[in-house]
Amino acid sequence: MIQKIGQVMVYVSDQDNIKKFWIEQVGFSVISEEDNGEGMRWIEIAPSKESDTCIVLHDKELISKMQPELNLGTPSLLFFTDKLDELFEKLKNSHVTVGELVSIPTGRVFNFADPEGNYFAVMEKGE
Known part of the structure; x- marks a missing residue:
């Protein structure tokens, strides 16, 4: 039986640039970097x-050559935070593309984009 989600694959054109975005602008940590020595x-x-x-950043071009049938679109991810206003301002001040902060029936939410135009959402949710 499935117990939890372990990894979410995100396929990108420039792994280093997107890693830098997530670390420097969003505040994530690098868990590991792997290279099998064969590209x-x-x-x-x-x-x-x-x-x-965790999110795993894969090279979109390489994966498309290895598995052309794979859907390489960005998954629709919703992150939770108990500091929505602080995160919203941090991303805006870091020149990240952010959507409007809105209220929906389940809470307040906004979306943001990485440098390749992949959009993600963040919702206010306490611990």
């Missing part, structure tokens, strides 16, 4: 080293 490289990032789930 396959991946970077695991997460909100903290203790996170149960």
Whole structure:
């Protein structure tokens, strides 16, 4: 039986640039960086080293050659935070593309984009 989500694969064109975005602008940590020595490289990032789930940045072009049938679109991810206003301002001040901060029936939320135009959402949710 499935117990939890372990990793979410995000396929990007420039792994180093996107890693820099997540670390420097969003505040994630690098969990690991791997290279199999044959051109396959991946970077695991997460909100903290203790996170149960991580994002794995894969090279979109390489994966498309290895598995052309794979859907390489960005998954729709919703992150939770108990400091929504602080995060919203931090991302705006870091020149990240952010959407409007809005209230929906389940809480307040906004979205933001990485440098490749992949959008992610953040919702206010206490611990």
